[in-house]
Amino acid sequence: MNLHVIGANLTVSIKSFYRDKTVVFFRIAFPVILILVFGTIFMDRGNEIFALGIQDLDRTKASAQIAHAIGLSGRFKITKVAPGLDATQFAKDHKLNLVLVIPKGSEESLVRRMKSDDPKAFVSLRAVHDPSSFGVSTKMQVLSMVLAAMNQKMSGKAAFIKLSETSILKKKYRFIEFFVPGIIALAVMTASLFGSVNVNAELRQKGVFRKLSTTPITRTDWILSTVLYQFILAVISTIVMLLVSYAAFNVSLAINAWLLVFVALDVFTFVGLGMILSRVAKEAESAAAASDALMFPMMFLSGTFFPIEMMPDFLQKFAKVLPLYYVNEGLRASMVSVDNMAALKSAAIIGVFAVVVFVLGIMITSFGDEA
Amino acid sequence: MIKDNQYAIEVDGLTKRYGGLLAVNNISFTVRKGEVFAFLGVNGAGKTTTVEIIETIRPLTSGRVSILGMDVTKKKRDIIRRIGVLPQGFNSFDRITVRETIQYFLRLFGRSNSEADGLINLVDLKEKSTEQFKTLSGGLKQRLGIAVALVNDPEVVFLDEPTTGLDPRSRREVWDVLLSLKNKGKTVFLTTHYMEEAELLADRVAIIHKGKIIAIDPPAQLTEDYDNYIILTLKSPKGKASEIIREVGFEPINDKRGDIKVRLEHTEDVQRILNAVKEGGASFHGLDVRTPNLEEVFLKLTGDSIHEETAGERLAK
Structure with a gap:
């Protein structure tokens, strides 16, 4: 691992990012728009008139x-x-x-x-x-x-069976508090996956990887700098999403170290998956299609927009093999129910997954041609 | 294998197969230190495969290749610190400026950002140093690519078709840079389509055809070796000139300008052809009789006309 090389890659990635207004919009503004739109629609869910x-x-x-x-x-x-x-x-x-x-x-x-x-x-x-x-x-x-x-x-008679409520949560939460951690997980996933797949496929197609293969950069340097870059953007994007959620909906969410842990695991997992996809699907178009195919089931079946308990049994079982499900669960355990054990359990599962795909990503990434 | 350290590159019995396709067929050659060595061949002849094996980008099937005495299959990390590579169709990060691109590659080699100025001046890109890569013309991109190939002050520089696709003016600008490298005493391995480029820049030329090296010599020596015939060129011919020439027993070649070229063994054949054309009712706007140049030597040796790859051909690959 060469810190000079990682620093050089990071500088290039960050400059490329802020000079491309479309990328800035989709990375920062788009998740915020999602929060504002869905938050407004579902803000009073539970007390709906x-x-x-x-x-x-x-x-x-x-x-x-x-x-x-x-x-x-x-x-x-x-x-x-x-x-x-x-x-x-x-x-x-x-x-x-x-x-x-x-x-x-x-x-x-x-x-x-x-x-x-x-x-x-x-x-x-x-x-x-x-x-x-x-x-x-x-x-x-x-x-x-x-x-x-x-x-x-x-009937004039007092009710015999009555119901009293005891919440497992410390406070009464609204839909928006369920929704925001899900959107954070989703936004980090899509940016990490698309970021690594699109950039790698494009650089490979344009021959930049071929040039890099004649320099001292290693694939570990390359992937670590990609992870670091995606993590920095994920933290910025998460801060913006939380600020907007507090300002617009006065959300009540616990902010603790688990948030950083799950954002980091989210980045590691999906950058690793992105590296694998961009190696398997070598052209930019097929790589983008492959990441779509991976992302859409996770977007809707991992409990981002609604609890998986609303889905049929077989889909619930399927949801539990999706890595995003554990990021969602972990973020909600840490930010909504403040349940450290539940957060730890989710972190352990997604952590193992992250290590496997990340190591696999490093192993199969190559700048040159094996042919 | 010659162990003398006068050689920058030593290739011995190099073979490369892609499945059943034999791309490079048991070739051997050496490149001396400080030499500009041009590798000529049509598309698919095996020149880029050969150069990429030497650059350590692509693995070989058999044979032995060493650069500066180091085996390319064993010492990749040491080799890449001592060579510079301009790949075919150099590309970089779209939104990074000329200066930042050079600084990025300098940092990859652990060198100081301050070295960027010298490289920018060398390739004459000072006025474009704050322009983003995506806004540069093809010629400027290639010049930047050459600067990037030199960030580590390499002992051997590989330039894979550095002027392909450039207009004549941009091509000459790149040549000026290559001449400055030659004057600095760098070893340059140049693959090219352009005979003029090879004749102007190269100390020695190797012609590769169907994976085999069929000639290797200084350009002047190559043309001299094949100086046993003359070329008659009929400019802008009208009528059935080609058929008439064929009827009198010669093989006309139509070049891309529309001229007809005929290779002749004896000077008296010139008059025979001119008389036949005149009697046959055909005409032309001018004529030229001369000894062969490198392009014609190449044509004689390979039977193929060398040409620039079109966008369609590139896409079809």
Whole structure:
């Protein structure tokens, strides 16, 4: 290992970086845009207010109270649908995926139930919904919970089974706090992978590697300087992402040494993988296609954008062989749940993976031609 | 193998195979210290393979190659500190300036950044020293490549087609740099397509054809050895001049300028051809009769016309 050589490579890489505005944008600004966009979309997830249409066909005091009680739950923004309209058509015309219809005779049923406790007297609300619409099932579940609470209250009896919450986290966290560590892991992965694959394939194709093979630089010097360069950029990019997350969403994330450990392991792993890919796929175009093929499954299946528990069993098993999954898990363990043991476990797994691919990367990288 | 240390490069029985293809076929030659040695051959003749084996970039199949007394298969790390290489179609980091590129390669060899000025002056790139590599013309890139090849003050400099693809003016600028290297007493191993370049710069020329060296001598000696014929050139011919020449028993060659060249053993054949052309109703705008130059010697030896590789040919490789 020659520090002069590593220093020379680092200087060239950093100068090439800041002189290429497109690279600066994709490296620094793009992850920030992702955080701002997804953070804004999902900021209030968990306390989401759902749009709900209510059509009162009974037009009585009791039916008005039902509608009012649903509104009091605080979970719905209610749009009144005139009794004379077709609820289905209204839903289509106004892009409402759920319209609740209170039928005629609701008050009469209510009175019968109150006076004679007649079990045959009930109100059957009709939920006109679009099952193809995103989130409508969640909305109907929330509505069912609100109606269950109303039923229980109307019965006049205290609830027998109650639920009290104990969070395994020290504080209440929002989606954005789940999301930011995932985006850090993703941004570092894509930059390290693409950075090493594209640069190496391009330099090989242009013959720069051939020239380097006639200088004292070794492949270890080359890969270490690539890792160091990617690590410096990853740290800068992570700092920017965290600053924006604090400023825009007031996130509550623990910043500790684990963050640096996982960023470093992320860089080592994906620079190593990039070196392997750029050796296997020698031309820039095929190398970029190979890194896309590697990156996209990891982007969506490693728990970056949503927890892997939302996925089917077989995909969950698949996720657990992806290195990015352990970076995500490790970063969340350190930044969200502040669980050192869980972070250590993830670090150990991704660490072993990083060592294997990094050593493999050094072994198969070559400046010259073996032919 | 000659052990005398007067030789910078010694190649003995070098063979290189790519699978079933025999690219270099048991060649042997030496290059003396301080000599400018030109390696001539058409595309695919084996010249770049040979030079890359000597430069330690490519492994050999059999034979022995040494530079400055060191075996290329055993002493790569020692050799690369004492040689300078301009690879074919030199390229560098797009967004790095001329000065920074030289400084980068200086640092790879553990040398001081302050040496950059001397190299920039040597290749006459002072006015372009702050320009990024991607903005340089082909000629400027090649001059920068030569400066980069010299960062470690090498004893042997390899220049693989340093002027290919350059316009005549850029080519002459590169030649000036090569002449200055020659004057400094560097050993230069030059591969080229250009006979004019070899004639101007080289002390000795080796012609490689289908993986074998078929001639090796100073340029003047080569032309003298083959001075037993004359070349008749008919400039800008009109009509069926080629057919007429063929009918009287000679083989015309159409060159890239559209002229017709005929190789003749006897001076009286000139008159025979001119009479036949005139009687056959063909014409021409001028004529030239002379002894052969290096290009014609090459043509006679190889049967191939040497030409610059086109972009299409390069892509097809």
